Structures are given as C-alpha cells and as structure tokens.
C-alpha cells in the first residue's frame with residue numbers, strides 16, 4: 001500500500017476527477033459536494049477503468065399516484081460515474097453498482113493533512 | 122511534502138487513445154500469457170460510413186454514385202436504411218464519439234490502423250472485420266441498391282483494407298435479396314485474399330428457404346466457404362415496435378431474426394440439402410441456443426411430418442453449427458453457462474468474438490477466465506476453432522512476438 005498525493009486542498013473543483021497510480025494500480029479520486037471519494041480504477045465487470053467515464057445523475061422513472069408512467073428524470077442529488085467500456089454505473093458516494101447493489105468498486109482511503117489530499121492505494 | 126507535485130491524469134481532458142482506454146485489457150493479456158497462443162476474433166467492426174466517399178468510387182452504377190455524392194453520411198443521405206438507436210448511451214460509452222479524434226498514420230488505411238490498435242491492446246492476432254451501418258442494408262426496399270452497395274463495399278474492402286493485411290479478414294457482404302447477384306459476388310470475391318466466407322445480415326424479410334437461394338448455398342458449399350448470419354435489430358419491425366426502450370429492442374432484436382432464420386434453416390432441411398456447408402451464427406449471444414434446441418426438439422417429436430427432410434432432431438443439427446461468443450450472457454449464471462457450453466459442443470463449435478468497438482464488446486478474458494474450461498478448450502474457443510473454420514494461416518501480432526522474445 002502506498003500513499004499517493006492527489007492534490008492540494010481547494011485545487012479540485014466540483015465534479016473533477018483525477019486518476020493517480022502506484023505501479024499498475026490506479027485509483028480514481030472524485031470531488032463532489034465538497035468531499036473526496038476514491039475507488040480502485042478497476043471495474044468488476046470485465047476490468048475496465050471504471051472511474052474514467054461520464055459523470056451523470058441517477059435516472060429516475062416518473063410514476064404518478066395512479067401508477068401511470070410519465071417518462072424519466074434525473075436525481076441530481078445522486079451522482080453516478082459510468083465505466084466507459086460497457087456502461088456499468090456506480091454511485092459516486094458509495095461505489096455501489098446501480099444495476100446490482102452486491103457489486104461495488106473497492107474504495108480507497110482518503111487522508112487530508114497540511115493542506116494536501118492523499119489516497120491510499 | 123508541501124512542495125510535492127501531484128502526478129495525475131484527468132480522464133476528461135486527455136487525448137483519446139485506444140491503447141490507453143484498453144490498458145487494463147493489455148494487462149489481462151500479459152497476466153494470462155496470451156502470447157503463447159493464437160486469438161482469432163470472428164466478429165469485430167469498423168465504421169465503413171466514415172469512408173463512404175472512398176467506397177462510392179467502387180460502386181458500378183454511376184447514377185448511385187451521383188445520387189450519393191452530395192452527402193457523405195449514410196444516415197442523412199438516405200443511401201442506406203437508418204435505424205433509431207442509442208448505441209453510445211448518450212456518451213456513456215466514450216469510444217463512440219472520441220474515436221474520431223484518434224490519430225493514425227497516413228498509411229496503412231485508417232481502418233487498418235484503428236483495428237490494430239485495439240487488437241494489440243486486447244491480445245487479438247487475427248480479426249474478422251464487419252461493417253456497421255450496412256448491417257441494416259438488407260431492409261433496403263430497392264434490392265438493386267443492396268447489390269450495388271454490397272459489391273462496391275466488397276471491392277473496397279478487398280482492395281483497400283484486406284490486401285496486404287494478413288491479420289485482417291472478413292466474411293464479405295452477401296446481398297441475399299438478389300440470389301443471382303449473390304452468386305456472382307461469391308464467384309468474384311470468393312478467392313480474394315482475406316475473404317473467409319460470406320455474411321448475410323439477419324435483419325431482412327425474404328425467407329431463407331426460398332428456392333431461389335439454393336444456388337447461393339450450393340456456390341458456397343462447393344467452394345468450402347462458410348456462411349454466417351450477423352444479427353441486428355429493426356425497431357420498425359411490427360413486433361419489436363411495441364418495445365419502447367433501446368435496451369428492450371436490442372436484447373430481443375439481436376436474437377429475434379437469427380431465431381427465425383435458424384428455425385427456417387432447420388425445419389426446411391437445409392442442413393440435409395447442404396451437408397458440407399458450414400454455418401456460423403454471429404452476435405446473438407448464447408442463451409438463445411439452448412432455448413431453440415429445446416423448443417424445436419419438443420415440437421419436432423410431435424410434428425415430425427412437418428419436417429420430413431430431417432433425419433435427426435433439430436438440436437443435433439444445431440450442434441454441428443458454429444456460434445460466435447459475444448455478447449456472452451454472464452451475470453450470475455455460471456451453472457447455466459456451463460450447461461450451455463455442453464449443449465453446443467463449445468470445445469469445437471464456439472468461436473470467440475469481441476464485437477469491438479461496439480458497446481457490448483467482450484474481451485478474451487470472458488472465455489479465458491471460465492473455470493469449467495480446460496486450457497485446451499479455452500485455446501480452441503479463442504482461436505483454434507476459428508482457424509480451422511476459416512482455414513486461416515496463423516499469424517501472430519508483433520506485440521506477442523516481441524513479448525515471446527523477452528521470455
């Protein structure tokens with residue numbers, strides 16, 4: 001395990017992502033809603049770089065009281081990132097896969113000290 | 122520590138490179154020693170419409186060349202039937218839009234360079250390339266247009282893409298809606314370099330048992346050239362038009378047409394009429410095969426008189442056919458998958474396919490990591506079965522040869 005410098009505090013902006021490496025091991029570090037989240041950049045599906053894809057809000061179905069369907073919308077409070085190989089989606093704050101909650105990315109510890117942000121990889 | 126400079130990559134600001142996108146696949150290839158054996162990918166794609174200007178020069182009919190000359194994009198030009206769809210999931214599959222920015226050298230042809238980028242990255246030695254938009258051409262209401270574009274594409278493929286590229290091959294487009302022209306195409310291109318057989322796009326509506334097709338199947342059988350059916354979808358099909366989401370039409374559509382052709386092929390006794398013709402079913406995954414075997418066998422036993430040409434059960438004929446592996450259904454179904462492999466004699470009849478660069482591509486590790494396969498079975502499925510089916514000269518990638526030298 002190595003501690004890798006990610007950024008200085010305040011350097012990453014809302015929605016930013018950085019990929020850092022230690023040898024062949026990589027982590028994706030996200031900055032969202034004022035907090036850092038980090039996961040191994042390795043998708044449990046076929047091994048894709050899960051943290052490198054599009055960032056989109058979770059999609060919700062709009063269902064009325066009477067169970068009629070009225071299309072889809074975004075839940076902006078729940079951001080997902082998408083593995084670019086085939087589209088598996090992951091919750092940014094938990095690393096849990098949107099299609100199967102028993103599947104999750106390996107999370108990496110974040111530490112902040114002396115104005116710097118580190119990830120353990 | 123205060124002065125340390127972070128080393129990082131911002132994936133949203135990095136120039137697109139296939140080798141970079143697929144570096145984890147390269148690692149898989151190294152860890153699994155793919156350098157030690159041949160990997161043949163029987164179904165991968167290029168975007169022929171990006172070169173429509175070049176292809177049109179190979180079309181015989183000058184009026185079609187003129188009609189299409191104003192607009193180079195098939196989707197908008199009305200040259201080929203388009204399809205509704207969201208293959209790239211609104212940008213979620215990044216290679217769809219970003220690949221256009223990837224740099225390639227002036228030679229060889231851009232499609233050769235692009236193919237080799239991903240082939241080298243994932244460990245594929247030889248790839249069978251198919252078109253993308255043309256998979257819908259079998260629905261063109263003007264049959265002569267299918268013939269003209271098929272011939273133009275085939276000429277372009279054999280002269281510009283396959284020539285001098287021993288690592289690339291193709292089963293060329295067969296315009297089955299015009300059987301006489303299809304025979305001419307087999308005669309013209311059947312022995313060209315890199316041609317490993319002919320491909321029928323499955324989304325079409327003229328039944329394959331039509332007597333007019335028999336000369337086509339005979340021409341292929343005589344030459345020992347395999348026939349493949351490449352799956353596709355048609356959202357305008359009356360049944361599939363009931364589906365409101367792309368996920369639905371893709372999941373069903375890519376098996377639907379092959380199920381229809383397979384049923385017609387077997388029940389009309391085509392395996393008995395063309396016993397030496399090798400048939401390959403492409404891009405329908407595997408789950409449909411046990412389903413079809415069970416359905417057809419069960420009905421055949423009760424209604425034998427309706428399929429009088431059959432000397433064996435439908436599933437016996439199906440076990441003699443070949444199947445490409447992708448998109449292999451593998452979500453929490455290990456036992457079912459193992460049974461499926463047994464039912465289709467996967468060790469000899471299954472051939473690996475990636476479908477790269479399309480969104481549901483499969484890496485060689487989808488086969489290599491299956492715990493119920495022996496090392497030899499893995500190597501058969503990943504390369505040997507296709508080498509035999511296509512009678513291929515084994516050619517290894519430069520990457521693998523270099524890795525072997527390193528030991």
Ligand code: FES
Pocket residue numbers: 043044045046047048049050083084085086087088
């Ligand atoms: S490898 Fe991540 S979605 Fe397939």
